Amino acid sequence: MSRTAKTFAAVLIVTMAVIAGVFLRHAVEEPRGVSVSPAVKPFSLTDQSGRPVTEASYRGRWLLLFFGFIRCPDVCPTSMLYAADLLKALGAEARNLQIAFVTVDPERDTPAVLRDYLANFDPRLAGLTGSPEQISAVTKAFGAYYAKRALEGLDDYTMDHSTAFYLVNADGKFQRAFALNDDSDGLTDELRAAMSAASPAQKE
Amino acid sequence: MYRTVLAATCIILTGGAALAADAPAADARAAIVVTHAWVRASLGQSPTTAAYLRIENRGATEDRLLAVATPAAATAHLHESVAKDGIMRMQAVNSLGIKPGQSIELAPGGLHIMMMGLKSPLKVGQTIPVKVRFEGAGEIEVDAEVRGLDDAR
Numbered sequence: 001m002s003r004t005a006k007t008f009a010a011v012l013i014v015t016m017a018v019i020a021g022v023f024l025r026h027a028v029e030e031p032r033g034v035s036v037s038p039a040v041k042p043f044s045l046t047d048q049s050g051r052p053v054t055e056a057s058y059r060g061r062w063l064l065l066f067f068g069f070i071r072c073p074d075v076c077p078t079s080m081l082y083a084a085d086l087l088k089a090l091g092a093e094a095r096n097l098q099i100a101f102v103t104v105d106p107e108r109d110t111p112a113v114l115r116d117y118l119a120n121f122d123p124r125l126a127g128l129t130g131s132p133e134q135i136s137a138v139t140k141a142f143g144a145y146y147a148k149r150a151l152e153g154l155d156d157y158t159m160d161h162s163t164a165f166y167l168v169n170a171d172g173k174f175q176r177a178f179a180l181n182d183d184s185d186g187l188t189d190e191l192r193a194a195m196s197a198a199s200p201a202q203k204e
Numbered sequence: 205m206y207r208t209v210l211a212a213t214c215i216i217l218t219g220g221a222a223l224a225a226d227a228p229a230a231d232a233r234a235a236i237v238v239t240h241a242w243v244r245a246s247l248g249q250s251p252t253t254a255a256y257l258r259i260e261n262r263g264a265t266e267d268r269l270l271a272v273a274t275p276a277a278a279t280a281h282l283h284e285s286v287a288k289d290g291i292m293r294m295q296a297v298n299s300l301g302i303k304p305g306q307s308i309e310l311a312p313g314g315l316h317i318m319m320m321g322l323k324s325p326l327k328v329g330q331t332i333p334v335k336v337r338f339e340g341a342g343e344i345e346v347d348a349e350v351r352g353l354d355d356a357r
Contacts, residue, residue: 070247073254073319075285075292077247078312081353116248120353152296154279156320163285163292 037173041141044134045102048115048127055141055172062097062195063168067144069105069159070117076101077121079163082180084122089188096170096195100126104146104161106135142166142174169194232340235263236302240309241334241348243276244356246325253326255280255317255334255348256310261302268339269300274348276332278321285314294318302338312357328352 045053066083068076080101087094101118103109106129109117114127130138139146139162146161164177175194180187241257255274261267272280282297297315302308310316317334326332331347338344 070250071252071320072294073252074283074294074312074316077244077254077353077356081312081357084353113249117250118248120247151320154320158294160293 037169037175040168040172040174041137043138043141045128045130045138046111048111048118050111053126053128058098058100058168059172060170061095062170062191064097064099065102065142065166065168066100066163067102067104067139067142067146067161068163069103069161070109070113071105072159072161075163079165079180080118080121080125083125083165086180086188086191087122087124090192093192093195094124097191098126099124100128102128102135102138104135104139104159105148106130106132142177167191232263232265232267232338233342235261235265235304236267236338236341236344237262238336238344238346241346242351242355243319243326243332243334243348244312245328245350245352246322247353251322252318252320253322254283254312255319255332256312257317257334257336257346257348258307258309259302259336260307261304263340264304265340266301266303267341269302269336270339271337272317273335273337274317274319274332276323276326277319278323280317280319280334282310283316283318285316326350 040055043055047053064083064086066076066079068079070076083099083101087097087099090097101114103114109127109129111127111129114129118125118127128138129135135146144162144164144166146159148157149160150157163179165180166177167175169175178187237260239258239260241255243255244253246253255272259269269282272282274280282300283294284297285292286295287293300308300315308315328350330350332350333345334348335343335345
């Protein structure tokens with residue numbers, strides 16, 4: 001493993017720890033107090049085919065959400081590549097999992113733009129967009145962050161954003177945030193185990 | 205930062221001929237080896253992509269990468285994905301030191317050359333020139349192979 005890869009792994013671990021901390025605090029603050037897997041807050045978006053999508057749309061299947069934008073040069077394509085690898089590794093069980101790329105740049109990332117982009121990785125990936133208010137609401141629902149940042153000397157901008165994946169179970173309960181990386185074998189097994197053990201209801 | 209820009213500007217102004225005539229500079233030039241250059245093929249309608257490469261310093265003194273450029277894009281900058289307060293950000297890297305004996309690999313998820321404003325979509329099988337400018341070694345041009353996603357991990 002190169003030094004860059006090691007550094008990246010370390011950075012991801014720190015990111016995960018911080019995000020996990022945010023969610024643990026969030027869980028503790030839930031009024032019921034006992035739940036460590038709170039229900040996902042309502043959101044309303046549009047998928048790559050123009051269909052409306054809400055937090056209830058993927059019930060019965062697990063949901064893995066990523067927040068990014070298609071002009072993101074490095075982290076987003078790399079993350080979607082690993083997401084596509086994960087679907088392939090899950091084989092037939094991938095039907096119990098929906099992976100969705102939620103844009104944080106709705107000005108540019110229309111449903112058609114998302115569809116063209118995601119087709120490069122795996123046709124099973126969903127691309128979600130919405131109004132600026134809807135994008136703000138869905139990122140808040142997951143504790144994700146994004147901000148537009150002007151590029152020095154250019155009439156252009158880029159986006160800062162969280163790069164974690166957020167896992168929601170088949171009952172619509174938030175499970176955890178984590179980073180996908182090229183050491184995804186362990187994660188594949190973990191997801192497979194979680195999907196078969198925690199959600200007997202989804203078995204046909 | 206200002207000093208490195210100034211130094212870089214001086215190198216440009218004095219030109220390659222002056223560098224080549226200078227014995228220590230010639231050593232510095234031979235010391236830096238840039239290989240394994242590749243760029244991710246364009247995805248959908250995105251006019252942005254990233255290029256990656258490996259830099260080795262086989263010499264006895266530290267050198268610094270000061271700038272990158274490619275005619276394939278309106279702008280190119282060395283960037284790094286870094287985590288700050290739990291958020292991943294792209295951060296410009298204005299100068300990158302390479303110590304004697306060190307090898308630095310730009311790779312997905314970390315250091316990368318951000319290319320913005322692609323002049324035309326980049327397709328698998330093409331190659332594009334990428335110029336990397338160093339404080340000591342001057343400008344080194346390499347051909348970056350355009351790779352599809354299957355080879356872009």
